[in-house]
Amino acid sequence: MSDENKETAGSTDPREEGGRRERVIGTPSPARDKALLAEDDISAPAGAGDQLDEESAKRAERIVAALFLLAFAASVTFIAYFIGWSGRDGGMHGVEDARETNFWLGGTMALAFLAMAVGVTIWVRRLMTSKPIVQERHDLAADEETRSAFARDFVEGAEDSGITKRPLLRRTLLLAAAPLGLAPLVLLRDLGPLPEKKLRSTYWAAAVERAKAEGKRGVRLVVDGTNKPLRVSDFAAPGSMITVLPEGMEEHVPHEELLTEVAKAVTILINVPAADFKPAPGRGNWHVNGTVAYSKVCTHVGCPAALYEQTTHHILCPCHQSTFDATNAAKVVFGPAARPLPQLPLSVEDGYLIATDDYQEPVGPSFWERG
């Protein structure tokens, strides 16, 4: 704001202290007018100095008043619009009305504030009579005498209280205070349950168990969203990918826990062309003709690894770009995830895709007890 505070040191403006000088042809003129400006005290970041030129002050006053009137009009429009138009036909209906209301209310509000702000700024710069002033800076620290006097008082107070000469008093007081400081931490215990084994299993375990109790070999896979069980023939096109959940979650999981169970059990089903598929050792029969199921919860920090590139068979997590190879037991190809996505053992029963067991390892991000 202030010219005087300019950071640039070696300005290239012509200097004028030297008085008149001959002008060399082809060079800039010595610029008389700049000399008038360049006198010492141009400061005036604010205030018009001591004296005001009454005529220009009058002009500035009219400008400021016009801006204040504009602000007034804007606020009145704000109120008028709110009362008269924003809620017509019994309220806003949908995006269009909300957008229109937002433009009018926001626009008038911004105008009111900005017109006032500009008005006050012009007022300060053109109409306020004030001079820059100088104030002393004082030492913050007290002098030696005051300081030692206070130190004396402090020590004396401590002695008067007896806390320095009665160690029993002091120590028992500290002893009394220590557990009191710990008490609030104990109170926080009921913020949540202990982790126990909760992170080691998903709802697939309960679902498989229920299916086996009913004499089946495993639980059917249902499509996330429609909850329709999936036939092998429904999912025969190589390169397709879909999100699945165990059957029966809607009926059997308490309503308020549904989202939490889904967050762990959510699974992606991918049909990898059989020619490209390399099942992991010991998991030769976990897939159905190349149709393979992996946990959708990224092993990095738990975002859904939801993007699937058909040509490369890469599964990509859009949060931090961990990339897994669907053909090769979801091993990490790139990115910050350190472990492959856990695989769900699949099979077929009555033409439907089923899961025969839970994931064999905890899904989602790594944690200390995971091992």
Added chain:
Amino acid sequence: MSETTTAPPKAVEGTLGFVDERLGSTTFFGRNVKKVFPDHWSFMLGEIALYSFIVLLLTGVYLTFWFKPSMLEVVYDGSYTNLQGVAMSEAYASTLHISFDVRGGLLMRQIHHWAAILFMASILAHMLRVFFTGAYRKPRELNWLIGLAMFTLGILEGLFGYSLPDDLLSGTGLRITQGVAESIPVVGTYIYMFLFGGEFPGQDIVPRLYMLHILLIPALLLALVTAHLMIMWHQKHTAMPVKHQSEKQVYGYPFYPVFMAKTGAYFLFVFGVTALFGAFFQINPVWLYGPYDPGAISSGSQPDWYMGFLEGSLRIMPAWEINAWGHTLSLSVLIPALLPLGIIMTGAAVWPFVEAWVTGDKRQHHVNDRPRNAPVRTAIGMAAVTFYGLLWIAGANDILAERFHISLFATTWFFRVTFFVGPVLAYIITKRICIGLQRKDAESVAHGVESGVIVMSPEGRFSERHEPAREAEMHVLLSKETALPAAPDRDAAGIPAAKGPVGHLRSRLNRAWTLDDIPIEEHGNGGHGEGEQKAIEGSGESREAKR
């Protein structure tokens, strides 16, 4: 300040009297009404932060009238037709209600969000101003620490705030928060369970974050803002090294009426600009994201800007994990989540004390440095800016890859390399630029400045006439202190100073601090000539000799 000072009107005197007789306040007012505020454009940055905080408080209170911090499932039947009949949490439904059924609700939401973004941006800009001008030096270290605390709290406040609507994007942010909490060794799963009241997402997190967001953190921020301002008021603001400003005096305009009116206008500007943005620039359109579903995600998910550097560091970290003795140490999460933030925050917090220790400068400083005059500080600052900036851009590597058609993995590798190289380069380049500018200053002082007047000598040689700098400029140029020579290794009797390894480290750092110092001093009568050039070179040589 009219020349015919009349007695104050009764209303003024009466009110002042009433308050004074009860509080004895006139002494205080009298002392402070004309308090001087030095001027510089960069001093406004902190004001923007202050005023956007006030805008946040005002709009935030408004939003609480309708927002329901509850994760109970409801079926939406409001006026946003695209989501009618969809099951969602009450938090999300009430956010839609504020946006589409409360008149001005969308405006307040958008102003609140824009003000939050402006709040964090202006804090950062203000911090950079304070750092690069050395305004954190004694006696202002405490205010620097308070500022850092506010910046950290601001990050948390913002994260908790944009997590409240429980839309798909904010839920994804919480999922990442949960994953990071889980990675903490030994206590990670406990912190996770205690924070979420069970497994993710559970039913408790939104009400808990709501309490932290509207009560605990704002209260802490308000207390710290108050302390920050009171300390600033008490210590008097620093000044730039210009004419009339010195360690002994401060020069500027009085608080009342000039500064008060200016800062009032500034508040109006901040409110006006955030209102303008709220009116015309859409931000966080949660209705487009849909309610949170743990199995869903959209590509290009980005947090608010101030979380970007953490996002970036998570993205470029290689997959390191240690499995031993039945335990897992998830370095690929732990390091990026803690290390960059730790380096920047701890570094910033200890910096004023480290600098004072290295330079041995225990004096009070009220006049700021020009960044060029403290090359090591400025270079370290630019290295930190580069470090932070690269991580921040890395947080958008998917967007970069998509927009510029670069391989995603290539962008990641680019940031993995520049993460190490960038800050070093920034340090070297900045230091060279600072020293170059110092040389130029030294030359301006010795030779004068270019006048733009070309003179032809009798032999026909053309040269530009140099003239002494104006007094005000001279003041700025000469504001540089010549570095103090390090304490000699041997005393007068030739006995080596007793120094432990720490002492030697300190001497070495001190030498690094003052290594390329260019003294900028006036040499007698000004003007220009060969002699001046020699003087500069000579002083350089004498420094060589000293080493």
